[in-house]
Amino acid sequence: MSVQKDSTKTEDSLTVRSILVVEDDEDLGQFIVQAIHDETPYQALLATDGSQALKFIKTLKPTLFLLDYNLPDMNGLELYDKLHSIEALTNVPAIFMSARMPRELVKKHDLIFLSKPFELDALLKTIDRVANSTQ
Numbered sequence: 001m002s003v004q005k006d007s008t009k010t011e012d013s014l015t016v017r018s019i020l021v022v023e024d025d026e027d028l029g030q031f032i033v034q035a036i037h038d039e040t041p042y043q044a045l046l047a048t049d050g051s052q053a054l055k056f057i058k059t060l061k062p063t064l065f066l067l068d069y070n071l072p073d074m075n076g077l078e079l080y081d082k083l084h085s086i087e088a089l090t091n092v093p094a095i096f097m098s099a100r101m102p103r104e105l106v107k108k109h110d111l112i113f114l115s116k117p118f119e120l121d122a123l124l125k126t127i128d129r130v131a132n133s134t135q
Helices: 002-014 026-039 050-056 076-084 103-109 120-132
Strands: 018-022 043-047 064-068 094-098 112-115
Touching: 018 026, 018 050, 026 043, 026 120, 043 050, 050 076, 064 076, 064 120, 076 094, 094 120, 112 120
Parallel strands: 018 043, 018 064, 064 094, 094 112
Antiparallel strands: none
């Protein structure tokens, strides 16, 4: 029985839970990635636009997407739709963050949303709540 416990621990430790952060403000994105590394059990990867995010998911299946709405090549909702059109990612939740995302889109699509600027603690609590609701 203890052997089973040990193998479960090994399997859990090999499972890396990750968050794909898509933020075009590289300084803010790096700050968020560092906070995730320091304050959560997740690994984080930063993409600065939607095209880069779509390249990353070819080799990564994140636990969660953290998406800025205002991106240079496509908005965060367009990226969200593209990510969720990929069969392996259809159930990956997303948190949107923006100072200028239309509120009607948030309501219409029932999105999880943080208005910029936000407190780091609010972001970390939201990440924890959303990521743990998918386990």
